[in-house]
Amino acid sequence: MSEHNIDSLFIAPDSTIEDAIKCIDGNQDGIALVVDSERRLIGTVVDGDIRRAMLAHIDLKSPVTVILERKPALYQKPISAPVNTSRDTLVELMREKYVRHIPLINEAGQVVDLFHINDLMEMSPGLLPVQAVVMAGGFGTRLRPLTEETPKPMLPIGDRPLMERTIGLLRKSGIRKINVTTHFLPEKIREHFGDGSGFDVELSYVNEETPLGTAGGVSLIDPPDTPLLVMNGDLLTDVNFREMYAYHQEQGAVLTVAVRRYEFTVPYGVVESQDGFVTHLSEKPSFGFFVNAGIYLLExxxxxxxxxxQHTNMTDVIDQLVAEGLKVACFPIREYWLDIGQHADYAKAQADVKDGKVGV
Incomplete structure (x- = not known):
């Protein structure tokens, strides 16, 4: 069994959800263990719990116990096992309870170790059973003159093209087979990346003779027999695709769309009225929405x-799936994400990379 720095997984019951996020992001195991002063287990928090709280509009400054209280009945009591439990029994418990982590408890009731699904391989996480599609065919009209002779995904961000950062993130996530859809100046992309071997990935290209929308180009690749991660080529992000895949599986979805919280503040006082009389006045109110982040995981x-x-947008596909009664899940992004659509976005991307705000 792999060694775990168990103390790095502990947070106190009075910790906030933000504290749990810092704990999860700061360790290699993807879990925070809520324990009392005697190291006795109170509950567990994983990445999916955080994202479900975001979808429920829960303030991340709230106590972590809010997440524990929201867990389904099956998980109200944290899943754990005695420290001397056999590996086969632990694996069976994981399958039965649909969990990837099992805290191990000693005779005094204290957490002393953790069994992680990666322990089955005694190694770092391997390849994901996923192939990717990077949509790189846009004209980048709003970024002219920068894009007059350069495809938008090939614009330099820091010391290398944006798309090189994207491919690096996919590779880091365990995705090696990557399809690239092209249209505008496709040779610039092919000349830089070739077959992908220089970047430790396998690249294939499909060219759209005419623009086919945010989904139509995907139809040109060979039909996949595994899930397909599709993302726009003008995104700068360090989304955890492993967690997105795990979330997608947990939700039992046929398609999962990544979403991003967008806040909008009305720059005026908003007046509500009825029958010509004021009923309420809000001074510069703020509204929040989840918006499409341009990343999808498709079965x-x-x-x-x-x-x-045919010209088809991914929103058309999603509408069809929903109309058929199939599960389409939302995966809220809490990592860095930027859609580079305009000059101001491009300048921000340059500054954020320089300041170390993005991890790719």
Missing amino acids: PAAFHRIPKH
Whole structure:
């Protein structure tokens, strides 16, 4: 069994959700263990719990106990096992309870170790059973003149092109097979990346003779027999694709769309009225929405609903799946994410990379 720095996983019951995020991001195991002063287990918090709290609009400054109280009945009592439990029994418990971590408890009731699904391999996480599609065919009209002779995904961000950062993130996530859809100046992309071997990935290209929308180009690749991660080529992000894949599986979704919280403040006092009389006045109120972040995880069944060689947007595919009563999940992004659509976005991307705000 791999060694775990168990103390680095502990947080106190009076910790906030933000504290749990820092704990999860700061260790290699992807879990925070809520324990009392005697190291007795009170509950567990994993990445999916954080993202479900975000979807429920829970303030991340709230106590972590809010997440524990929201857990389904099956998980109200944390899943754990005695420290001397056999590996086979632990694996069976993982399968039965659909968990990736099992805290191990000694005779005094204290947490002394952790069994992680990666311990089955006695190594770092391996490859994901996922292939990717990077949509790199746009004209980048709003970024002209920068994009007059350069495809938008090839614009330099810091010391290398944006798309090189994207491919690096996919590789880091355990995704090696990557398809690239092209249209505008495709040779610039092919000349830089070739077959991908220089970047330790396997690259394939499909060219859209005419723009086919945010989903139509995906239909041109060979039909996948594994989930397909599709992302826009103009995104700068360090989203945890491993967690997105795990979340997608947990939700039992045919398609998962990544979403980003967007806040909008009305720059005026908003007046509400009825029958000509003021009922309420809000001074510069703020509103929050989840917006499409341009990253999708599709099961083969969702892929097969994309019409071949037709202009189709991913929103059309999602609408069809929802109309059919199939599960389409939302995966809220809490990591760095920036859509580089305009000059101001490009300048921000440069500054953020220089300041170390993005991890790719």
